[in-house]
Amino acid sequence: MTTADARDESEVAASARELLAAMMLEPAGRVTPSVYETGRVVADAPWLTGHERRLRYLLDAQRFDGGWGGAGGYAVVPTVSAVEALLGTLRGAPASAPTGLAAAASRGVGALAGWLERGTALPDTPAADLIVPALVERINDHLTYFAAQGDRRFADGLRALPAVDRRRLDAVHALVAAGRPVPQKLLHAFEVLGPLAHRHRGVVPVAGAVGASPAATAAWIGDPEAPGADPEALAYLQTAVGPLDGPVPCCTPITVFERAWALSSLARAEVPVRPAPKLIADLAAALGPQGVPTGPGLPADADTTSVTLYVLARLGHPVDPASLLRFDLGTHFCTWQGEDGRSVTTNAHVLEALGWHARHTAAGASRYGGRAAALAGWLGDEQQPDGSWADRWHASAYYATSCVVTALDRYAPAGIGGPAVDRAVDWLVATQRADGGWGRWAGTAEETAYALHVLLGIRRPVRPGVPEAIRRGLHHLSEVDDQHADPPLWHDKDLYTPVLIVRAAVLAARQLTMTRSGLVNNPDRSPLRSRTAVS
Structure with a gap:
């Protein structure tokens, strides 16, 4: 790593520490008005x-x-x-x-x-x-x-x-x-x-x-x-x-949702920060035998439950994911009982939770390995003809595609996820905008970060056009990051932005930029060839 890279990584870590401090100071979560x-x-x-x-x-x-x-x-x-x-x-x-x-x-x-x-x-x-x-x-x-x-x-x-x-x-x-x-x-x-x-x-x-x-x-x-x-x-x-007696968000508080999503982004990218013990303890305490809901008065859901389970495991505090089994419909997992429709991102997060335990715990392989493999196959079947995925919880296919590719790349059995991941990478390269960003309606920092999570984070052989797409994407991210607010893209009763979750996604992309910089400078080698951290 160059001196400049080390300086940049230090800045990312400092920004991540500020983000974690903000989550502790504002436990209800930070959400844009609705x-x-x-x-x-x-x-x-x-x-x-x-x-x-x-x-x-x-x-x-x-x-x-x-x-x-x-x-x-x-x-x-x-x-x-x-x-x-x-x-x-x-x-x-x-x-x-x-x-x-x-x-x-x-x-x-x-x-x-x-x-x-x-x-x-x-x-x-x-x-x-x-x-x-x-x-x-x-x-x-x-x-x-x-x-x-x-x-x-x-x-x-x-x-x-x-x-x-x-x-x-x-x-x-x-x-x-x-x-x-x-x-x-x-x-x-x-x-x-x-x-x-x-x-x-x-x-x-x-x-x-x-x-x-x-x-x-x-x-x-x-x-x-x-x-x-x-x-x-x-x-x-x-x-x-709020203190200014102003407009209100759609859902509040989002304490567990915000913390689980933000920490999982930082953990996947190996951002060098250590969450406060209280933050981890609060996440563990929120989990019950039925799982955990996004907010008070909402039903427990497989999405929030699985991301919470996954991030606790990545932070060294694994909890058996048995609570997820109540959402198992046989073919896939529902977000909650009685859900109208299905969510690929919920199922991608379930795959991460089950896949981690299947890989890293003594009983996990026999108890969850088969279900994880079947779920990986279902996610592959849900891929759109163009190589992307779409989902009911986010307006952008870049979010859904990033969630699914990340899960398949790490936790799908050999031979199941690879072809689907390659098609997704080709779709990302083909849909990059002229300014180097990615986005449904215009290039955004959030959606560009999701694209970079895929291009910099997967363990597949490098596809044509990927190094140049990364270089252009990094330039776009450096131009727009923190300079303006992106349009809301997350689904509730209307579109909203969970501010710190999106900020964590952008920080994760910046971290991957430094730790996987060899992919840009040496396109012939796999971006994760030297990866040693537990995933």
Whole structure:
């Protein structure tokens, strides 16, 4: 390693120590604000401190075309939430509404009408098929009210939004109205029930939160002055808006999720940092016989459980992964019981957890080796024709591909993962952008980091074009790293960024740049030929 490389590695380690310190200082986790969630808190908790700031955030976040949120169908959920919140504010407290609210609402209704009439497809984000019909109905109710009042702000050219499929929403309403138990997976979007959600006796907040969601919690609280108000739920909401009483994230807290994902990225890249014993102890304590959830009030899930198990093993504190077996569907693992759909990244993380124990523990080979091998085969079958993978928890195929390739390269039996990994590498080389970065909509530091994790981290013979792709990718990463915020890419009810998780991914790419620099300078040798650390 050159003197410059040693200096760079020291800087990466220093940045990683700062990241670990931030996780300890902010145990709830650092997540970007959510237009969707903020709109629901504006609508259902106007009494919460910072209401005016949240309205201003919605106005400032509106796009030129009248919508909110990400590209394409990703705009629909945040836009219906923002529009309904603005119309509800104008209807309920018009005197206190900021200037520009009516114009913003009109532009939003116009954008929504166009998307719904064209049948814009919704991405596979949580509860989208419940959220959109619930809020379209409320928007239309507001528009009917304004029309009856002769309100000229909404009388010219605006009409009711087109009807959308509400069969699943109607089924959920019927289930809850009949007094049947509320499915735990519904709690994260409990706000879709409207008045039925208020103090529902079948729902008990966990650490003050309903489904780890400010929106769901605000809908459950209803009127904070009504008898029997839950002080812990009120405190949760106050914490969610933060010290500045501002917009809110979709999911909070994300303590275990943030720590497990960030530490696993650093561990895979062998960033030379040692987490505080308390951080490791907290992760171990979070694991129960059912696994661990992403946040309070959410069901335990195979994704968070497997990453937690894997990172504890990599840090020298292995825990038997038996809790994962309750998610085993035979062909693959569900993220949680009753999941609609399947996730390749969840299964890639399960492969890492099972594969590590199969390789490194006495009983692991016989207990988990066969299941890991079968899961590797399933992941290979899920590869797209172009060589990538796509997933339901992230908008970018670069994230999914990085997760799957990393797992296959390290833990798939010989002969199972190699061809799939090679096709993925060829896809990465072919889809690099002119500026050297990678990204679904534009080159980003996050997605470029995921591509470099693959190109610098795998143990396969070097494919054509890889060294040059790495050089260009490193240049792009050095140009954009820490200079601007990337667009949100992670799936919740709308797109968000888990800030420290993404920062850890970028630091891991920078670390790989130094420890695998021989691949760039000597393309004929495998990037991991001299690797000695336990993987």
